[in-house]
Amino acid sequence: xxxxSPPPAPGGWDDLTGRLRxxxxxxxxxxxADLVRRVDAVRAARGVPPHERRPGRVTVYDAFRDGxxxxxxxxxxxxxxxxxxxDADAAAWxxxxxxxxASLTRTSAG
Numbered sequence: 073x074x075x076x077s078p079p080p081a082p083g084g085w086d087d088l089t090g091r092l093r094x095x096x097x098x099x100x101x102x103x104x105a106d107l108v109r110r111v112d113a114v115r116a117a118r119g120v121p122p123h124e125r126r127p128g129r130v131t132v133y134d135a136f137r138d139g140x141x142x143x144x145x146x147x148x149x150x151x152x153x154x155x156x157x158x159d160a161d162a163a164a165w166x167x168x169x170x171x172x173x174a175s176l177t178r179t180s181a182g
Contacts, residue, residue, distance in 0.1 A: 075095075075098070076095055076152055076155065076156060076157030076158070076161035077161065077164055078091055078164050078165045078167075078168035079091045079168065081171075082168050082171060082172050083172075083175075084172060084175075084176070085138075085140040085141070085142070085143050085172060086138045086139070086140070087172070088143060088148070088165075088168060088169065088172060089135070089136055089137060089138055089140060089143070090138070092135065092136055092148070092151065092152075093136050095152065095155050095157070096136065096155060099155045099156055102155075104129050104132050104133045105129055107132050107151065107154055107155075108126060108127060108128070108129050108132050110154035110155075111125075111126070111127055111132065111147070111150045111151060111154045112125045112126045112127075113154075114150050114153045114154050115150060127147060127150075131144075131147065132147070132151070135147055135148065135151060143169065143172075145166055145169045145170075148165055148166075148169055149162040149163075149165055149166055150162075152165045
């Protein structure tokens with residue numbers, strides 16, 4: 073299984089999306105359509121209602137793009153799981169997401 077840990081001290085969204093791209097590559101570079109199906113399965117296993125499970129392919133593609141101004145934490149965690157990460161890995165990515173969001177909030181407030 074590929075290393076599913078987030079960057080240790082992400083400086084911004086681009087650090088997270090870069091590491092997410094690394095995780096995708098280590099997992100065999102599944103297509104975005106395949107990732108949509110995998111996220112759907114992850115969410116189904118968690119009991120998410122069918123009409124809320126399936127993200128759009130463009131939404132999934134955008135999660136891997138640099139230059140973002142925000143990143144959906146639920147989708148991020150589900151992508152990590154869909155790429156072979158554990159619940160603990162997903163929690164670590166949530167923490168990295170929170171760190172980036174907090175640093176950007178401090179930067180914009182200061």
